[in-house]
Amino acid sequence: MVDVDEVAENIYLIDDQVCSIPKLGGVYLLDEEKKALVDCGPPSSASVVLDGIKKVGVRPEDINYIIVTHIHLDHASGAGVLLEDMPQAQVIVHHKGARHLVKLAELMESATKTQGAQIIAKYGEVIPVEPERMQVVYDDDTIRLSGEQVLNFIDAPGHAPHELCIYEGRNGGIFVGDAVGLYLADGEVLLPCHPPPSFDVEVCINTIQRLMSLNASRLYFAHFGVSNRVQEILQLAIDQIQTYAGMVAEVARENALDGVAERLSAQVMPTLEPIKKMPAVYKLVIEDLLPLGIAGFIHYYQQRYKAELTK
Numbered sequence: 001m002v003d004v005d006e007v008a009e010n011i012y013l014i015d016d017q018v019c020s021i022p023k024l025g026g027v028y029l030l031d032e033e034k035k036a037l038v039d040c041g042p043p044s045s046a047s048v049v050l051d052g053i054k055k056v057g058v059r060p061e062d063i064n065y066i067i068v069t070h071i072h073l074d075h076a077s078g079a080g081v082l083l084e085d086m087p088q089a090q091v092i093v094h095h096k097g098a099r100h101l102v103k104l105a106e107l108m109e110s111a112t113k114t115q116g117a118q119i120i121a122k123y124g125e126v127i128p129v130e131p132e133r134m135q136v137v138y139d140d141d142t143i144r145l146s147g148e149q150v151l152n153f154i155d156a157p158g159h160a161p162h163e164l165c166i167y168e169g170r171n172g173g174i175f176v177g178d179a180v181g182l183y184l185a186d187g188e189v190l191l192p193c194h195p196p197p198s199f200d201v202e203v204c205i206n207t208i209q210r211l212m213s214l215n216a217s218r219l220y221f222a223h224f225g226v227s228n229r230v231q232e233i234l235q236l237a238i239d240q241i242q243t244y245a246g247m248v249a250e251v252a253r254e255n256a257l258d259g260v261a262e263r264l265s266a267q268v269m270p271t272l273e274p275i276k277k278m279p280a281v282y283k284l285v286i287e288d289l290l291p292l293g294i295a296g297f298i299h300y301y302q303q304r305y306k307a308e309l310t311k
């Protein structure tokens with residue numbers, strides 16, 4: 001059974017049940033004269049997403065846009081599969097992400113190399129997106145879905161260089177993708193999770209500061225749900241990144257990174273307690289997402305001090 005919530009006027013959150021886990025991955029449906037999805041999940045979520053769209057009363061063939069916040073597999077890799085049921089849809093993608101969508105199979109292959117063959121079992125078989133079904137966007141581009149709903153695209157690098165945030169005018173909210181971090185356990189936990197090699201600490205903070213300046217009414221997280229505590233959460237995201245960064249930067253400079261992942265992990269663990277009420281999410285956070293997020297910081301500072309040494 002698919003879980004769909006109306007989270008703001010004409011905006012629906014479809015739980016895409018990524019990795020068969022509830023309340024982990026979200027796809028948003030904007031039901032205006034023109035209809036758009038924000039993110040689409042992996043191929044293994046396609047049937048759930050289609051069911052969610054129908055549950056709102058929208059026909060998949062009436063979807064005009066699939067907007068992907070960035071080209072990580074859990075957000076965008078299902079686009080090609082969904083397009084088969086959405087004959088008039090165009091995929092909207094950051095100009096730096098388009099080439100990855102055309103080569104989704106290669107992206108999946110490299111993920112298989114680093115994460116093993118179980119990734120295909122987890123995410124499903126991809127279908128690449130044909131270039132003619134793609135529309136690239138740049139910072140400050142807009143798309144009008146109706147008289148009341150205009151989307152404004154925001155270049156949002158840091159988590160990934162090809163990340164977009166999207167400001168929606170009707171409710172004044174921002175779709176943040178993964179730019180701000182993970183928002184879990186109904187908002188009790190915010191966790192930075194920016195994997196290597198593309199995470200950039202400074203650029204990520206700049207992006208979050210820019211989001212703060214927009215004075216939005218709410219944030220729509222891909223993982224998972226909506227919050228109207230906008231400035232508080234954005235500030236917390238910055239504070240957390242600075243805390244993690246401080247711990248890692250200090251030892252990276254002395255090339256003494258041994259044990260820092262364990263120390264940081266031990267410090268963060270108690271703050272994750274509220275997620276325990278969602279055992280499957282908790283297991284994934286502990287086993288995969290927390291180590292991945294910490295690795296992102298370590299990789300960033302390793303590269304940075306390597307570069308300083310060779311100057």
Ligand SMILES: [Zn+2]
Pocket residue numbers: 070072159160178
């Ligand atoms: Zn991501």
